[in-house]
Amino acid sequence: MKIYIALLLVFLMSACSEKEQKTARENPNTDLSVLVAVTNYPLHYFVTRIAGDNVTPYFPEIEGDPAFWKPSSEELQTFQQADLIVLNGASYETWLPYVTLPEDKMVNTSYSLSNPLIKNDKALAHKHGPEGEHEHGATAFTTWLDLQQASQQAAAVKDALTNVRPDKAGLFQKNFIALQKELLSLDQKLRSIGNRLQHTPLLFSHPVYQYFQRRYGFSGHALHWEPDRMPDERQWQQLELLNKELKAQWMIWEDQPSKDITKRLETLNIHSVVFNPASNHSENEKQDFIAVMNTNVANLAAIERNHLEAGK
Ligand SMILES: [Zn+2]
CATH class of the missing domain: 3.40.50.1980 (Nitrogenase molybdenum iron protein domain)
Incomplete structure (x- = not known):
């Protein structure tokens, strides 16, 4: 008898989780399949702070500085499948001209900056170091180290997230305001x-x-x-x-x-x-x-x- 009850419990539990999984797939409001691909950690952080677990962020495992990363074909595939591709811009993603990504899914967060981008002087665009061989492009890309710019990029992230999850607009706005406050407090300091x-x-x-x-x-x-x-x-x-x-x-x-x-x-x-x-x-x-x-x-x-x- 004891064994029978235990088996019955196992059966009920598995039936239940299966049902939950099905609901999660069918109901867009608990949709974990909204995939948001990003190209650096600040953007990853902004996405998770603003959207919480209402989207699935994708930030590839990158060794070293993501500014000098190039996606593997697998990583690129994930980017191509994403519902939203959040870019830093300011010539950060040097690999972008060489790949095909859906235009309507891409958001360049540097477009929202109120001040002009800074041009690098030409001497910088050279390779160096055997293990750290990399090139700096025509534009300075560490836009977020101006924390006011970081908050403008976060605002662009919020708008883009709201476009893919309009049902969560209120929550995203609230989370963004809290994040913005912290960024601007750092800016002030x-x-x-x-x-x-x-x-x-x-x-x-x-x-x-x-x-x-x-x-x-x-x-x-x-x-x-x-x-x-x-x-x-x-x-x-x-x-x-x-x-x-x-x-x-x-x-x-x-x-x-x-x-x-x-x-x-x-x-x-x-x-x-x-x-x-x-x-x-x-x-x-x-x-x-x-x-x-x-x-x-x-x-x-x-x-x-x-x-x-x-x-x-
Ligand atoms: Zn360098």
Whole structure:
């Protein structure tokens, strides 16, 4: 008898979950099949914050910087099947001209930016580094490091999501407002720091801080260094020559540079500070986009503290 009841229970449970699955497929309001493909982590974060589990986000597993990623044929197929393709724009997706994607599914979030895009100077568009071989295009692409621009991109994401899930317009709007508030609060903090540090020259390890500099008024010069790759002697000489004029005591890095690099920079009286663009998932899973940006702001505050102390 006991066995019979147990079997009956198993039967009922499986029947029930099958029925639920069927309902989920048939009812568009619980539709998990609305597939939203994105090309970097900030866009992935905006989609999940705004839509929650009302869409299925697709952000491919990418090693390194998604700006220098190219989709495999499988990844491209998923993009082609997506209900919505959210692009960063600003020449971020260099592979786009070489593939076929449905025009009516694509949304370029940089079209919504109120300020013009920044042109890269020509010298930047060159390849470098054996393992990190990549090219920077004609346009600076790290648009979201101007947090006001990030909120404009998030607004474009919200509009696009609303188009594919009009039944969720109210919820998406509410979630967007909460996100926008956090982005603009970060923007405000960075503006304050920028105001106070506007006469402090900075070195940038990689040319990805153009919008950040424009919005927050940081002055300085970008090198083309990688945090895990010891620059060669020629690069060190260039730095010393450059810094004779610039007299920067701080270098902003995308990630924590290796100890060798940090040490050698210290001998030149240059301190390393991380401002992570958050282009990809953080290695620390608990650190979402906003958390990474908060850490960045706290890191910049170290410059500010030192600056104030020196000024006393
Ligand atoms: Zn580069």
